[in-house]
Amino acid sequence: xxKSTMNQNKVQTLKGFRDxxxxxxxxxxxxxxxxxxxxETFGFxxxxxxxxxxxxxxxxxxxxxxDKLVYSFTDNGDRQxxxxxxxxxxxxKVLAMYSQTIPMPFKRYQIQPxxxxxxxxxxxxxxxxxxxxxxxxxNSPIADAEILAVINTVLQKLNFKTFTILINSRIVLNNILKxxxxxxxxxxxxxxxxxxxxxGQDGVTKELIGKNIxxxxxxxxxxxxxxxxxxxYLQNVINQLKILGVSKNNYQFDPTIVRGLDYYTGPIFxxxxxxxx
Amino acid sequence: xxKSTMNQNKVQTLKGFRDxxxxxxxxxxxxxxxxxxxxETFGFxxxxxxxxxxxxxxxxxxxxxxDKLVYSFTDNGDRQxxxxxxxxxxxxKVLAMYSQTIPMPFKRYQIQPxxxxxxxxxxxxxxxxxxxxxxxxxNSPIADAEILAVINTVLQKLNFKTFTILINSRIVLNNILKxxxxxxxxxxxxxxxxxxxxxGQDGVTKELIGKNIxxxxxxxxxxxxxxxxxxxYLQNVINQLKILGVSKNNYQFDPTIVRGLDYYTGPIFxxxxxxxx
Numbered sequence: 001x002x003k004s005t006m007n008q009n010k011v012q013t014l015k016g017f018r019d020x021x022x023x024x025x026x027x028x029x030x031x032x033x034x035x036x037x038x039x040e041t042f043g044f045x046x047x048x049x050x051x052x053x054x055x056x057x058x059x060x061x062x063x064x065x066x067d068k069l070v071y072s073f074t075d076n077g078d079r080q081x082x083x084x085x086x087x088x089x090x091x092x093k094v095l096a097m098y099s100q101t102i103p104m105p106f107k108r109y110q111i112q113p114x115x116x117x118x119x120x121x122x123x124x125x126x127x128x129x130x131x132x133x134x135x136x137x138x139n140s141p142i143a144d145a146e147i148l149a150v151i152n153t154v155l156q157k158l159n160f161k162t163f164t165i166l167i168n169s170r171i172v173l174n175n176i177l178k179x180x181x182x183x184x185x186x187x188x189x190x191x192x193x194x195x196x197x198x199x200g201q202d203g204v205t206k207e208l209i210g211k212n213i214x215x216x217x218x219x220x221x222x223x224x225x226x227x228x229x230x231x232x233y234l235q236n237v238i239n240q241l242k243i244l245g246v247s248k249n250n251y252q253f254d255p256t257i258v259r260g261l262d263y264y265t266g267p268i269f270x271x272x273x274x275x276x277x
Numbered sequence: 278x279x280k281s282t283m284n285q286n287k288v289q290t291l292k293g294f295r296d297x298x299x300x301x302x303x304x305x306x307x308x309x310x311x312x313x314x315x316x317e318t319f320g321f322x323x324x325x326x327x328x329x330x331x332x333x334x335x336x337x338x339x340x341x342x343x344d345k346l347v348y349s350f351t352d353n354g355d356r357q358x359x360x361x362x363x364x365x366x367x368x369x370k371v372l373a374m375y376s377q378t379i380p381m382p383f384k385r386y387q388i389q390p391x392x393x394x395x396x397x398x399x400x401x402x403x404x405x406x407x408x409x410x411x412x413x414x415x416n417s418p419i420a421d422a423e424i425l426a427v428i429n430t431v432l433q434k435l436n437f438k439t440f441t442i443l444i445n446s447r448i449v450l451n452n453i454l455k456x457x458x459x460x461x462x463x464x465x466x467x468x469x470x471x472x473x474x475x476x477g478q479d480g481v482t483k484e485l486i487g488k489n490i491x492x493x494x495x496x497x498x499x500x501x502x503x504x505x506x507x508x509x510y511l512q513n514v515i516n517q518l519k520i521l522g523v524s525k526n527n528y529q530f531d532p533t534i535v536r537g538l539d540y541y542t543g544p545i546f547x548x549x550x551x552x553x554x
Binding site: 006011012013014017018019020021022025026028029045046047048049050051052053054056057071073074075076079081083090092093094095096097098101102108113115117126127 | 283288289290291294295296297298299302303305306322323324325326327328329330331333334348350351352353356358360367369370371372373374375378379385390392394403404
């Protein structure tokens with residue numbers, strides 16, 4: 001009955017969303033279980049947070065551009081609510097709410113879908129399964145190194161032959177901007193710099209000129225970027241990697257890594273798989 | 278940084294939604310994995326469907342009352358969309374869309390959250406994890422019996438000491454209403470009857486009188502209900518249970534079972550756990 005009603009209405013799945021049939025699910029579940037196993041081996045514990053949150057919880061944390069991509073609406077009780085945009089902000093909410101009962105340091109993993117009201121384009125979806133691990137309540141570089149060791153372990157278990165974990169720090173970037181005496185909109189400059197791996201130095205330069213940054217300043221910016229070194233904290237993280245058995249072939253300091261969200265303040269990572277392509 | 282911003286805003290989780298910390302997650306994951314193991318042992322395969330669907334896919338399948346409880350809104354592209362209210366209608370969509378490629382019979386399980394914009398009350402949440410199994414593309418009573426065998430196995434594995442799977446059929450109910458020559462709104466009468474286990478025969482009688490059903494008809498209705506027997510198909514399902522090794526102590530024909538959604542047309546089940554309470 002249901003099925004025939006459906007047929008008549010020419011049903012379709014929303015653009016940017018996907019149905020997963022058993023064949024696709026087999027792959028997804030294999031990867032998901034491998035992630036869970038690895039996370040738990042490293043001592044991370046699961047949490048889950050609601051799909052819907054008060055808009056006030058979600059908004060103002062991701063930056064203006066990203067805020068626009070939150071699916072938000074008014075519910076039957078006239079509450080302004082939104083769908084989970086990432087897993088970090090809801091976890092920050094949990095930490096704020098249950099700070100008295102959660103033992104620190106708190107190593108949590110979270111595997112849940114997130115939603116982004118983006119224009120769809122190749123390989124970008126509006127609903128994606130996000131997998132987060134974080135350690136809260138410690139300032140130790142060991143905690144950051146451990147995250148990198150997890151990434152390294154997962155990629156090896158998944159049989160990726162060649163990959164590089166690119167490592168940088170927002171502090172390194174802020175110091176560079178300061179050294180260059182850049183007083184213009186720093187976020188906007190970082191957003192352009194973030195495209196370095198896609199459009200290269202020429203592309204970034206062109207974009208910055210478009211943003212009215214004087215050419216001389218841009219030249220200085222790239223000079224500083226090329227000379228950049230990890231700050232003391234990040235160097236400690238990198239030193240720990242050796243102790244954790246992460247091969248030097250699998251990571252690299254890269255001062256052009258920025259990452260989009262406003263809430264990044266310390267170390268930032270991005271992994272590039274080169275084989276298989 | 279994030280955490281302190283959160284603290285200042287006096288953050289809270291939406292009413293009817295829950296955060297699950299590691300202790301609660303351990304229980305949830307234990308049960309979830311036990312369900313998955315059992316489903317797969319019985320030959321059911323996983324699928325997943327999107328959180329958001331066109332409203333036209335969701336609406337008009339659950340009945341007027343339930344339709345009002347769908348979280349729905351207009352997205353950035355002016356599409357009328359809604360959040361998954363159950364797992365059956367999205368699966369019917371999948372069957373309609375991929376009918377050429379899905380081999381029949383199709384035994385699928387689906388474990389995903391669903392959302393219902395209900396008024397919150399004790400033990401009712403607006404976001405719940407739903408676990409469905411269904412067999413599509415067969416008329417065999419064995420398929421229905423298998424579902425009951427899965428329920429039986431799961432409850433035993435979860436160490437529930439005493440439980441009863443109550444079995445009925447919408448066909449049995451429709452035949453009773455026909456035999457009673459009831460011409461009034463059948464759905465409304467069934468909705469009242471569905472409360473039998475909560476408010477008893479007196480309570481249901483009172484409600485039906487309130488709905489202007491003549492007292493004589495109500496008396497006849499309960500006479501027929503007390504004499505009701507499984508129809509031929511349902512009797513075949515029950516016969517299969519023995520073959521599948523389900524103990525007679527664990528199920529029972531109950532002609533007062535209705536279940537709320539409009540799309541039920543054949544056998545319906547509901548399980549009551551009596552020990553532990």
